[in-house]
Amino acid sequence: MLGLNNIHDVKDWIISHQNKDGGYGLNKSDIDSTFYAVHSLNCINPSLIKNKSLIIDFINQCQTIDGGYTFIPEIYPPYIEPTYSGIKTLEILGSKPNNKNKIIHFIGNLQNDNGGFRRSKYMGISELEYTFKGLCILKNLSYHEK
Numbered sequence: 001m002l003g004l005n006n007i008h009d010v011k012d013w014i015i016s017h018q019n020k021d022g023g024y025g026l027n028k029s030d031i032d033s034t035f036y037a038v039h040s041l042n043c044i045n046p047s048l049i050k051n052k053s054l055i056i057d058f059i060n061q062c063q064t065i066d067g068g069y070t071f072i073p074e075i076y077p078p079y080i081e082p083t084y085s086g087i088k089t090l091e092i093l094g095s096k097p098n099n100k101n102k103i104i105h106f107i108g109n110l111q112n113d114n115g116g117f118r119r120s121k122y123m124g125i126s127e128l129e130y131t132f133k134g135l136c137i138l139k140n141l142s143y144h145e146k
Contacts (some may be wrong), residue, residue: 007044009039015041017033023055024061028072029056031059031069031070031086031089033083033109034081035085035089038055052093057088064078065102066102066121067105069086069087077121079119080107080117080118080133083137084137086138087136088136088140096142104138107137109121112124117130117133117134
């Protein structure tokens with residue numbers, strides 16, 4: 001797209017940050033770095049994405065019991081940003097998220113009275129970024145208000 005002549009170096013740098021658990025990150029995997037890496041490799045050439053089942057397993061380990069996702073496995077609470085990253089990564093990999101209805105419920109609980117979305121189920125103000133991510137997640141899950 002930009003006519004870069006060093007795309008080989010870019011892809012190699014991204015690939016070098018994949019960890020043994022399938023995720024991406026500097027020394028330790030996190031869901032946002034994994035999303036950015038998978039999305040970038042997908043833009044360059046989808047065949048560059050290796051260990052897809054491990055990546056999917058890593059993403060699934062970041063999902064909490066109430067449907068949202070966390071930045072790394074085994075922490076709490078979930079937020080809208082890692083939930084967006086998890087859903088989008090699974091989409092790129094052609095995988096469906098677990099507990100679709102719980103995710104929809106989690107995202108629904110992030111909507112404020114003014115129609116916008118916040119990042120946390122506990123409190124927060126509506127922001128455009130969170131509203132964008134909330135709506136993208138719901139669209140991805142084919143949610144339609146009844």
